[in-house]
Amino acid sequence: NAGVTQTPKFRILKIGQSMTLQCTQDMNHNYMYWYRQDPGMGLKLIYYSVGAGITDKGEVPNGYNVSRSTTEDFPLRLELAAPSQTSVYFCASSFATGVFYNEQFFGPGTRLTVL
Template sequence: NAGVTQTPKFRILKIGQSMTLQCTQDMNHNYMYWYRQDPGMGLKLIYYSVGAGITDKGEVPNGYNVSRSTTEDFPLRLELAAPSQTSVYFCASSLPTWTGSNEQFFGPGTRLTVL
């Protein structure tokens, strides 16, 4: 299993540009998450999904959008990139909480710089 994969690894955007960060998992996990991590800080939840067709906002959703058309994929869309969105973005997945084993598996991250 590849686990959670993210593309691209690095990206530089100009202010106002848009892009999609890709995330795929092959563990058949229902739950998927997007976090951002700013230097020296913890992880802030942007959006999450408990299954295909279902998404919900996390702590810092402004400026982002997500979709979940399949169990495997959970892309994150940035519209009108701003310098404040410079960060490292992590995608994660887990089994549902009722399984009692809801540890999150993280992808390698995407380092995004907005200039």
């Protein structure tokens, strides 16, 4: 299993540009998550999904959109990039039943710089 994969690894955007960060998992996990990590800080949740077709906001959703059309894929969309979105973005997945939660597995991250 490849686990959780993310593309691209690095990206530089200009203010106002748009892009999609890709995330794929091959562990048949139902839950998927997007986090961002600012320098010197822990990770903060942007959006999450409990299954295909279902998404919900996390702690810092402003400026982002997500969709979940398949179990495997959970892309994160930035519509109008701003310098405040310069960060490292991590995708994660887990299997949970709503009562019992398993550990989350993280991808390698995407380092995004907005200039």
